[in-house]
Amino acid sequence: MNNIVKTNYFVNELMCEKNIEQAIDCEINLPDYCGDISRVLQCFAFPNITSSSVMAERISIEGTTLVRLLYVSEGEIFSYEQNCPFSAQVDISCTSVGAALELSTSLQYVNCRAASSRRAEVHGAFVINAKLTSCNKKEVIDKINDDNMQIRRDTITACSASGNAYSLINVNQVVDIGTAKSQIKSILRNVAFADIIETKQVYNKILVKGELIIKTLYKSEDETLESIENNLPFSQILDVEGVDEDSTVDLKAELTSLEIAVKPTALGNMSLMDIEAVIMVNACSYNCIDFPVLKDAYSTVCESKCSFRNVEVDRIISSVSESFVHSFNINLNGSIIKAIDVWCEQIKSTSKYENGELCFSGSLSGFVLYEDNNNELKLKEEKSEYCFKKSFSDITNAKCSPSVKITGCDYTLTENGVDIRVKIKISAVIFEKCNEKVVEDIVLGDSPLKKSSSLIIYYAKAGDELWDIARHFGTTVDKIMAENDLESDTINNSEPLMIWS
Numbered sequence: 001m002n003n004i005v006k007t008n009y010f011v012n013e014l015m016c017e018k019n020i021e022q023a024i025d026c027e028i029n030l031p032d033y034c035g036d037i038s039r040v041l042q043c044f045a046f047p048n049i050t051s052s053s054v055m056a057e058r059i060s061i062e063g064t065t066l067v068r069l070l071y072v073s074e075g076e077i078f079s080y081e082q083n084c085p086f087s088a089q090v091d092i093s094c095t096s097v098g099a100a101l102e103l104s105t106s107l108q109y110v111n112c113r114a115a116s117s118r119r120a121e122v123h124g125a126f127v128i129n130a131k132l133t134s135c136n137k138k139e140v141i142d143k144i145n146d147d148n149m150q151i152r153r154d155t156i157t158a159c160s161a162s163g164n165a166y167s168l169i170n171v172n173q174v175v176d177i178g179t180a181k182s183q184i185k186s187i188l189r190n191v192a193f194a195d196i197i198e199t200k201q202v203y204n205k206i207l208v209k210g211e212l213i214i215k216t217l218y219k220s221e222d223e224t225l226e227s228i229e230n231n232l233p234f235s236q237i238l239d240v241e242g243v244d245e246d247s248t249v250d251l252k253a254e255l256t257s258l259e260i261a262v263k264p265t266a267l268g269n270m271s272l273m274d275i276e277a278v279i280m281v282n283a284c285s286y287n288c289i290d291f292p293v294l295k296d297a298y299s300t301v302c303e304s305k306c307s308f309r310n311v312e313v314d315r316i317i318s319s320v321s322e323s324f325v326h327s328f329n330i331n332l333n334g335s336i337i338k339a340i341d342v343w344c345e346q347i348k349s350t351s352k353y354e355n356g357e358l359c360f361s362g363s364l365s366g367f368v369l370y371e372d373n374n375n376e377l378k379l380k381e382e383k384s385e386y387c388f389k390k391s392f393s394d395i396t397n398a399k400c401s402p403s404v405k406i407t408g409c410d411y412t413l414t415e416n417g418v419d420i421r422v423k424i425k426i427s428a429v430i431f432e433k434c435n436e437k438v439v440e441d442i443v444l445g446d447s448p449l450k451k452s453s454s455l456i457i458y459y460a461k462a463g464d465e466l467w468d469i470a471r472h473f474g475t476t477v478d479k480i481m482a483e484n485d486l487e488s489d490t491i492n493n494s495e496p497l498m499i500w501s
Contacts, residue, residue: 003149004442007142009291010160012314015099015132016092022047024065024110024124026084033186034080035073036117041379042367043112044068044345047086047105047126048256050278051168054101059090059130061103064257067122068189069112070369072377076223077340077369079188083257090130099134100164100284102401106348131401135161140311141294141439149304149442150476152296152467156436157288158313162242163204164284168256169236171212171277176265177228182220183270184262189217191343193405194234194253194279195425201245206238206283210253213407214275216260217341221270225340230273236281243285248316250429252282252403286316286429294439298471303445310435317392317430320400323407325421328384330368332417340377341369342411344422346404347383351428353398358430360402361387366420368411388426395432402428449474456499464491473499 024045030037049063065084070077110124144151177184191214198209212232220226243249256278263272293311298304349362368380392398408423451474458469466477466489477489483498 003145005142005145006139007291008137008139009156009158009289009313010135011138011158011312012133012161013136015134017129017131018090020088020090020128020130021108022086022088022126022128024067024084024122024126026067026082026122028067028069028080028082028120028122030080030118035076035078037071037114037120038074039072040112040114040120041070041072041077041369041377042381043110043122044070045107045110045122045124045126047107048254049103049105049128049280050256052101052103054099054132057092059092059101059132061088061090061128061130063087065126069120070188070379075377077188077219077377079186088128092132099132100161102131102133102282104129133161138311140291142292143294144297144442148299148301150298150300150470151294153292154295155290155292156311156313157290157315159248159286159288159316159431160314162247162285162287163240164282165238165240166280166282167236167238169234169279169281171232171234171275171279173232173275174263175230175273175275177271177273181228181271182222182224182226184273185219185221185223185270187216187218187260187262188225189341189343190258190260191215192255192258192277193407194255195405195407196251196253199249199251201243201247201249203244204239204241206240206243206249206251207235208238208251208253208281209233209235212255212277212279214258216273230275232275232277234279238281238283240283240285242287244287247285247287248319248429250284250286254280256280288316293436295437296467297439297442299444300449300474300476302448305443305445306439307441308437309440311438312433312435314431314433317395317398317432319429320390321425321427323423323425324388325423326384326386327419327421328366328382329414330366330380330382330418330420332368332370332380334416335372336368336370336413336417337373337375338371339368339411339413339418340371342409342418342420343367344406344409344420346406349402349404351400351402356393357389357391358398358400359387359389360404360426361385362404364406364422366422368418386424388424392430397433398430399433400428400430402426458497458499459494460491460497461494462491465489466491469497469499475499
């Protein structure tokens with residue numbers, strides 16, 4: 001038909017999702033200030049993405065894997081860290097401008113072998129998940145400019161990605177631990193995460209304020225182990241095209257690198273921590289729009305036939321930023337004398353909607369560094385599964401890409417081991433994926449409708465819609481309502497209707 005008027009709408013479409021396996025192969029040669037390796041306690045690997053770019057045919061990714069070796073030398077615990085760079089490329093076939101790239105890493109395994117007292121060989125693997133989403137323009141029929149056509153229109157509410165951006169934030173600060181803490185001999189372990197505290201949106205810009213929380217375990221000059229926590233503020237203005245005060249913004253902040261060097265004060269005390277960190281902040285803004293669509297149509301003068309298609313759109317349900325506590329036990333068979341350090345690290349996280357609930361689930365590893373009955377240093381690892389559920393009513397399909405972080409960990413010694421309580425924070429924008437049936441095309445026949453000039457009495461049932469009745473008799477809803485003094489286009493009670501066809 002030449003009288004069809006179309007309108008545009010925008011939909012978020014997954015262009016590609018690929019997993020790329022990366023190998024971890026490095027050799028650690030201990031510097032002179034580290035003791036010889038008597039026994040390896042554990043080797044850890046933390047892959048971090050530092051930069052990425054999307055081109056017409058590929059995604060380029062750069063990053064570093066922090067390898068941490070925890071070992072014992074003549075009864076004394078040592079830790080050594082080394083950064084191993086990596087790069088990856090993902091072949092794609094996406095020509096969309098402004099596609100949003102979401103990257104995440106998942107450690108598969110890491111093994112370490114002491115080749116000598118001064119050298120260790122590390123082998124492992126991790127997976128990079130690359131997800132590319134694009135906001136693409138589509139067309140739907142809005143209306144038909146023909147007096148003989150009866151149309152049923154509706155308005156669909158949908159959200160689309162209006163802009164995305166990422167920024168690297170450098171956090172550099174020298175912290176004095178003061179005289180209340182023992183002087184630092186060496187750092188054994190750092191646990192850190194970036195937490196977004198406040199955001200403010202203006203036209204095409206987002207102001208982000210947050211904190212970098214660092215928990216450090218160190219060995220003092222008298223060979224005791226102590227811990228200290230530092231909270232460092234950060235802020236950044238992100239340029240995000242299309243964002244405004246009414247936009248919903250999905251913000252993620254991830255620590256990509258952390259280096260802490262111990263330095264002396266002017267008096268020679270080893271109590272200064274020179275902290276250098278890089279935080280990657282990703283922002284994706286969504287704007288809600290209403291657009292008209294044609295749900296049905298028919299002609300009052302000739303035969304007509306509509307073809308339909310499904311329009312798939314996303315709708316924002318809500319935003320989640322909640323913390324919960326997950327508890328589990330590490331059994332040491334009663335062999336523990338003293339817990340030196342207890343911490344947790346996240347392995348993976350997923351989200352799944354089922355039976356009206358969105359379940360955020362995943363696994364983490366708990367670690368206990370302790371002295372056993374023989375005064376020997378031991379490290380025990382235990383994996384644990386967690387699940388946090390959020391209920392949503394009146395929806396059929398919820399989805400999200402959550403940010404899951406371990407924000408705290410405490411423990412209680414028991415007769416046989418350690419009870420661990422992990423505080424986990426989940427942040428996410430929740431979407432509902434909806435399908436709407438709309439008219440794709442309409443074909444008019446050559447033959448006119450067969451009509452009579454007689455009055456027809458039609459016995460309508462409760463719940464019948466006048467649209468279906470009018471279509472059947474080749475008339476209009478307005479005529480039926482006028483002839484029968486009806487105020488609603490749905491029949492409330494069974495009644496006869498007068499229809500002139």
